[in-house]
Amino acid sequence: MQLQLHTITIEDLVPADHFLRKLDAALDLSFVYEMTAPLYSKKYGRPPIDPVMLVKYLLVGFLYGIPSERQIELRIQTDVALRWYLGLDLFDAVPDHSTISQLRRRKPKFRKVFRRLFEEVVRQCIEKGLVSGRLVATDSTHVRANASRASEVLVEMPEEPGAYYDRLDAYEEEALKQLPPKKGRRQGKRTQQLKRKNRRTKKRVSITDPEAGHMKRPGKPEGPHYLSHQTLDTDHGIILDVTVTSGDASDSTPYLGQIEHVHRDVIPIQAATADAAYDFPLAHEVLLENDITFYVRPQAHFDCTQVELKRDAFSYDPERDCFLCPSGKELRLNTLQRSSSSLHWVYLADKRECKACPLRERCILESNKRGVRTLKRNFFSLRLTATPPAGTPRSTVRRSSSGRSGARARLPRRSGATT
Ligand code: SF4
Structure with missing residues (x-):
């Protein structure tokens, strides 16, 4: 048997059209040096592991769906293309998986590098025309x-x-x-x-x-x-x-x-x-x-009122900014109520009118200590009330049953569909 001697480098072992070659050409990680410079001491300690290598270490884990840092280390040891991408030669030692966990523990600021990496990728996608902001x-x-x-x-x-x-x-x-x-x-x-x-x-x-x-x-x-x-x-x-x-x-x-x-x-x-x-x-x-x-998609709204006369039984009069109840009485704007994520106008009926009303039992709960009917309307849905232009998909339309007159003044600023 005759032995053959080959002279090869890791460069020869990675195909020219390999994904990692394309990634390496497309993604410039030089900003990592600039961002991480303050995290390293120039005077003390042993020479650090290249921060770009550490970023690539985790990046290949994400790209190839490798679920643990221990497994990333094993994979890099045996995969020539991964070694090439990280800048390791065939016989170079792969950084220990614990380096990554220690990096996380000791240098939390390193996380910002990944945010910047994400932003950089998005920026490049915008540059290449892959993002329009249309929808x-x-x-x-x-x-x-x-x-x-x-x-x-x-x-x-x-x-x-x-x-x-x-x-x-x-x-x-x-x-x-x-x-x-x-x-x-x-x-x-x-x-x-x-x-x-x-x-x-x-x-x-x-x-x-x-x-x-x-x-x-x-x-x-x-x-x-x-x-x-x-x-x-x-x-x-x-x-x-x-x-x-x-x-x-x-x-x-x-x-x-x-x-x-x-x-x-x-x-x-x-x-x-x-x-x-x-x-x-x-x-x-x-x-x-x-x-x-x-x-x-509009949220389903359920009227949970426990009385027989639900909200639908009341109509809104935009001129007078009040609701009209089934007895023809007015529920007038009383106050503004604030919830954790919204504001509501509160409308109240007149206590004396409710007391004498024949529909009282169907309109007000026995347990209602105030003894008057109350209705709420969302502050924002009133401001958004308008007739949408023809062709606006129904799902974009959020319309309350009525609108306060001052609420529509902001709408002309918008050129497209309105809600
Ligand atoms: S109870 Fe009050 S709010 Fe209800 S219908 Fe009678 S007058 Fe109107």
């Missing part, structure tokens, strides 16, 4: 936390204000100016919300992973989870932004912040779409203000 879609997906249900305990904690508590301040100021002057004792602002601040609530918290939240949704697994909220451009399915929340957050919680960030910092959005979980009045208002057409 973006948002949804969330659950990610199981690495913790069992047995690790969850019930913890009492202060009730958090709604996700849009601060955002509602300006709208509330504006709304309060529209209220008719009150006779007698003046009601203070945000009375309802301030009371809520003192309330306490019980939450399931995992002692293994306290940042995860207990998810309980129909058709979804129950237990400690995270939610990954993603907004993508529908042209080519490029994800434009990702926000992670605990599993007990609602889909609407990070929505407005995410949409506004994409619109302002990534690419101007012309239209946005989402499922019924995102159909909340403030979303319509904010998207309208940003000139973004909102295509959303």
